Amino acid sequence: MESEKYEGLYGQDEEEKEIEFLKKEIEKYKKKHEASIEDTAKLGKKREEADNLTKKLKERIEKEGNKLMESEDLLRERNQEFQEDINSRWNHNQQLKAKKQGMEETVDYLGKEREKLETVCSSGMERKMVFKGKLSEKISRCGINVKHQIKYTVRGGTALIVFEEPSVAARLIKKRLHRVVVEECYINVRAEPVELTVLDSLNxxxxxxxxxxxxxxxxxxxxxxxxxxxxxxxxxxxxxxxxxxxxxxxxxxxxxxxxxxxxxxxxxxxxxxxxxxxxxxxxxxxxxxxxxxxxxxxxxYQMKRLQCNRTVLITGIPDIKDEDTMNDLLEIHFQKESNEGGEVQKLFYCPEGKNAVVVFEDDEDE
CATH class of the missing domain: 3.30.70.330 (RRM (RNA recognition motif) domain)
Incomplete structure (x- = not known):
């Protein structure tokens, strides 16, 4: 009986020790759990901070990406403009080169022509010149001045009248039909322009x-x-x-x-x-x-039609008076301003049944 009592006491002590040990273990794991919870909270906070940082980084990356795309578009546009400018400058440069070559060829040609002219002009062919006081702003397109002398056929029953003022000739031609008094009667005549074929250019x-x-x-x-x-x-x-x-x-x-x-x-x-x-x-x-x-x-060469500026052709003149009388009557009539006339410089009458040839020259007063 006494031995059972000692065994019971011994078993009770072991159990209490085990319980005490378990309590300590529980306490230890409780502290670990609390520490784990605390670590979890810290990790959650850090994760949240990392998420926020990741979000900010994504936004920044997206923003920088947009800026980069805009920069690439701008760079592409600038590059295209630069290329177009280069092409334009290259084309302009080619045009300038072509012009330069053309000018050099022209200068070379003119130099050769100048040598020829210098040889001719310096050979001693001198002519005495005198200035007559006449000025002109017109410069001939070619190096040779041509003075026209054109033969013009005057048929019978017509007259040529040269006026001092071109406006008189233009006025008579515009009116066209004129009635001239011949003593006791009238004759109807026509005023027409005189057109000549003249040399315009010569190569x-x-x-x-x-x-x-x-x-x-x-x-x-x-x-x-x-x-x-x-x-x-x-x-x-x-x-x-x-x-x-x-x-x-x-x-x-x-x-x-x-x-x-x-x-x-x-x-x-x-x-x-x-x-x-x-x-x-x-x-x-x-x-x-x-x-x-x-x-x-x-x-x-090229020819052109030229209308005389001061000369009028009178046609339809009947042969009713002698040549001198008709000449005087026509001059008197066409000198009067009341008849649309003006100062007559020269008049040539050719009676019916005759023909004549007159020579036209360049108008020095033009």
């Missing part, structure tokens, strides 16, 4: 002849035949730089002589020297000038 290709020279500045007191003989004799001698002359020609309008040589190279050699002292008599020499002879070929 001439000119080049220096390798065989021919022009000799100018010749003495005025030497007869033509003697002049030709002396010139041919002088320039046919090799000692004077000349050669055999094939053909000679006297140009009366400029009082000069052209010589054509049989050998090529003689003409350029003489032109290069320019001046020569030619003995036209036994006692004295005269300095002549040698220049290249220009051969010209007409390559094209």
């Amino acid at each position: 001439v290709d000119m080049d220096r002849s390798p065989w021919k020279i022009l000799v100018s500045n010749l003495p005025a007191d030497v007869p033509q035949d003697k002049l030709l003989d002396k010139i041919e004799l002088f320039f046919s001698k090799p000692s004077n730089g000349g050669g055999e002359v094939e053909f000679r020609e006297y140009l009366a309008d400029s009082r000069s002589v052209t010589l054509t040589f049989t050998q090529e190279g003689v003409a350029p050699r003489l032109v290069e020297k320019r001046t020569f002292n030619v003995p036209f008599s036994d006692r004295e020499t005269h300095q002549v000038c040698v220049s290249p002879s220009l051969d010209g070929t007409i390559t094209g």
